[in-house]
Amino acid sequence: MNEQQIDLVQRAWDQLSYNREQFTHDIYSALFRLDPSLHTMFSLPPERLAQNLARTLNTVLTSLHDLDSIRFIIVSLGAQHYRYGVKPEHFAVLKAALTEVLQQHLGKRLTPELAEAWSQAYDLIAGLMLEGLAQAAKQQAS
DSSP states (O other), X not given: OOHHHHHHHHHHXXXXXXXXXXHHHHHHHHHXXXXXXXXXXXXXXXXXXXXXXXXXXXXXXXXXXXXXXXXXXXXXXXXXXXXXXXXXXXXXHHHHHHHHHHHHHHGGGOOHHHHHHHHHHHHHHHHHHHHXXXXXXXXXXX
16 A cells, blocks of 8 residues: 555545444444355444444554554454454455445545555455464464
8 A cells, every 4th residue: 555545545534433333333234234144253232343343443544654563453353353253255245345335435435546545455454364364273273
């Protein structure tokens, strides 16, 4: 990701964060609609899920300029998700849900450049989480 893409994502997050719990609630709704089998992985009430995701997104997205400083947190989050039964293929479903909800919440403000910036941010963050997922799987196997 380049600096311009990071700025685009962070400005959009500023706009979305005014209603971030609804935004994150909508992500879960889209996720469960796209793959209903994922619903069984989550035991927390929807409000709690939305709050947790909103908090995590805020931390990660506001740290994009210095992602190395929280890299260990994101990798650790991936390892934690392994214990919930998350598989690498689930990340594609989440990306589809996020993309759909970004379109709903941003409408015309979701330009092709902004959509690409969000895609790059997602891929970067998901890549770190996948590292943690793989590490946890390796530890489990040994």
